[in-house]
Amino acid sequence: MSGSISVACGFDNGSYTVTLNSTDPSATFSPKTFLVNFGRIVGSGVFVVTFSTIGVHSVSAAITPNMGSPAVRGRFASPGNEFNVVPP
Numbered sequence: 910m911s912g913s914i915s916v917a918c919g920f921d922n923g924s925y926t927v928t929l930n931s932t933d934p935s936a937t938f939s940p941k942t943f944l945v946n947f948g949r950i951v952g953s954g955v956f957v958v959t960f961s962t963i964g965v966h967s968v969s970a971a972i973t974p975n976m977g978s979p980a981v982r983g984r985f986a987s988p989g990n991e992f993n994v995v996p997p
Contacts, residue, residue: 910958910960911957911958912955912956912957912987913954914927914943914954914970916950920947920983922978922981923976923979924944924974924976924978925944925945925975925981926943926944926945926972926973927944927970927971927973928942928970928971928972928973929941929942929968930968930970931958931960931969933960933994934962935961936958936961936962936966937961938956939956939959940952940956941956944975960992962994963994963995964993964994965991966991966992966994967990967991968990969984969985
């Protein structure tokens, strides 16, 4: 599945790393991390997740402040955050 991230309020106060995760322990992301500098994503924000385990899985994001930037609360918001992975 492909997707993209965007950021909103709070990210304009510093530098942050956004790391994508999945409930599928074998899922892979390309890329897995994004750098956000003062409200702007470095790069396109586009990612691809490849699920490996059959079942319903979701995607989440962890936000880490860089270089002493203030903490920011955030979440992965998507109209469809659950994916039903079925056998090929």
